[in-house]
Amino acid sequence: MRKFIISALIFVLVFSIAAPGFTAAAEDDFDAKTPVTIDGVKYENVALEKSYERTGDVYDGKWTDTGTDGKPLGKMTDGVVAANGNDEAIGCYKGGETSVTIDLGQAYAIKQVTTDLYGFAEWGIPDPSVAEVTVSVSSDGKSFAKIGDAEKSDEIPKEGWKLRLFTLTLDQTVAARYVRVTYKIQGTFCWTSEVAVFGSEDLSGSSQPPETSSESSQPAESSAAGSQPAAQSKASTSSTASAKESSAPADSEEQAEESLTWLYILIGVVVVVVAVGIAVVVANKKKKE
Ligand SMILES: [Ca+2]
Numbered sequence: 001m002r003k004f005i006i007s008a009l010i011f012v013l014v015f016s017i018a019a020p021g022f023t024a025a026a027e028d029d030f031d032a033k034t035p036v037t038i039d040g041v042k043y044e045n046v047a048l049e050k051s052y053e054r055t056g057d058v059y060d061g062k063w064t065d066t067g068t069d070g071k072p073l074g075k076m077t078d079g080v081v082a083a084n085g086n087d088e089a090i091g092c093y094k095g096g097e098t099s100v101t102i103d104l105g106q107a108y109a110i111k112q113v114t115t116d117l118y119g120f121a122e123w124g125i126p127d128p129s130v131a132e133v134t135v136s137v138s139s140d141g142k143s144f145a146k147i148g149d150a151e152k153s154d155e156i157p158k159e160g161w162k163l164r165l166f167t168l169t170l171d172q173t174v175a176a177r178y179v180r181v182t183y184k185i186q187g188t189f190c191w192t193s194e195v196a197v198f199g200s201e202d203l204s205g206s207s208q209p210p211e212t213s214s215e216s217s218q219p220a221e222s223s224a225a226g227s228q229p230a231a232q233s234k235a236s237t238s239s240t241a242s243a244k245e246s247s248a249p250a251d252s253e254e255q256a257e258e259s260l261t262w263l264y265i266l267i268g269v270v271v272v273v274v275a276v277g278i279a280v281v282v283a284n285k286k287k288k289e
Contacts, residue, residue: 030116030165032196033079038169043111043198047077047179052102056093056190063191065091075193076100082193085118085125085161089193098190099182103141108199109173109206110137113150115181118191119162126187128164129155133183135168137176137209144180145209173199175206 035044054076058066065075075091082089113135117128129152136144150166157163179197183190 030081030114030194030196032081032114032194036112036198038111038198041111041200043200045079045196046104046108046110046199047102047195047197048079049074050077050102050104052076052100052195054093054098054100056095056098059092059094059189062088063090063092065093076195077102078194080194081116082118084158085120085163085191086159087193090118090191091193093190094188095190096187097182097184099180100195101141101178101180102195102197104177104179104197104199107139107175107177107203108197108201109175109203110147110170110179110197110199111173112167112169112198113179113181113195114165114167114198115150115183115195116163116165116192117183117185118158118193119164120160120191123189124187125189125191126185127162128152128166128185129162130186131164131166131183133166133181136180136182137174138178138180139176139209141178144178147174147209150181173206174209175203176209 032045032048035042037043052072054065054072058064058070060066065073067073073091075089080089115133117131117133119125119127119129121127131152133150133152134146135148135150136146138144147170148168150168153165153167155162155164179195181195183192
């Protein structure tokens with residue numbers, strides 16, 4: 001019986017330590033509109049509705065992200081994640097190496113960057129398993145420094161499509177205004193629907209981007225400068241709505257988190273009471289003996 005009580009107490013301890021982790025999103029859940037909580041700190045998607053530039057050849061048709069004026073349609077930062085590769089939320093640019101560079105409007109402490117890539121062999125869209133996604137940042141929009149390679153998720157089947165999420169999570173936040181995501185896809189069609197940059201306005205504790213020369217960190221844009229599409233995307237700032245005034249964090253979100261925390265506390269208390277009850281019963285039994 002004593003063993004059981006010790007086990008129950010260990011369970012309570014482990015549960016109370018692990019419980020906050022339960023609120024983190026599952027790995028195959030890419031929700032660009034919901035803030036993420038990492039190590040107890042909440043980060044908003046600061047790229048939402050922000051303007052961006054793209055490199056790569058223009059794709060014409062249903063899955064384009066280029067308007068008749070040659071500017072991006074804004075699919076990459078509208079918060080809409082494609083339901084599958086056939087979804088019009090996909091914004092395609094052509095080329096083995098393309099990039100999207102988002103202007104956050106001001107410096108943010110960047111913690112996590114996430115994007116998605118779809119593959120479909122029958123349409124000649126390369127399997128994301130062979131893709132590499134890197135993230136660079138800049139303070140001035142000119143000199144970019146690579147901050148890491150995004151980690152590839154396991155394959156997530158989506159109605160015949162092969163989806164993988166690419167996520168870079170930094171140990172220490174980096175302060176930057178511009179974020180560039182570069183896709184090396186081993187094929188022609190970069191099939192993606194969103195880039196989310198999770199960060200906060202609190203720059204204290206953030207590192208500055210490492211100093212680098214602009215050559216080593218500006219991949220697609222400068223190398224493709226001669227071609228028409230690159231020149232186009234360079235000239236276009238963006239069609240997306242200009243940076244919204246930072247809106248107040250979703251209250252309902254916070255309330256939900258708070259009520260979850262209370263639920264965990266309640267469960268913890270119940271378990272402790274049950275454990276103590278059992279201990280008392282056992283003690284009484286022993287007394288009688
Ligand atoms: Ca989108």
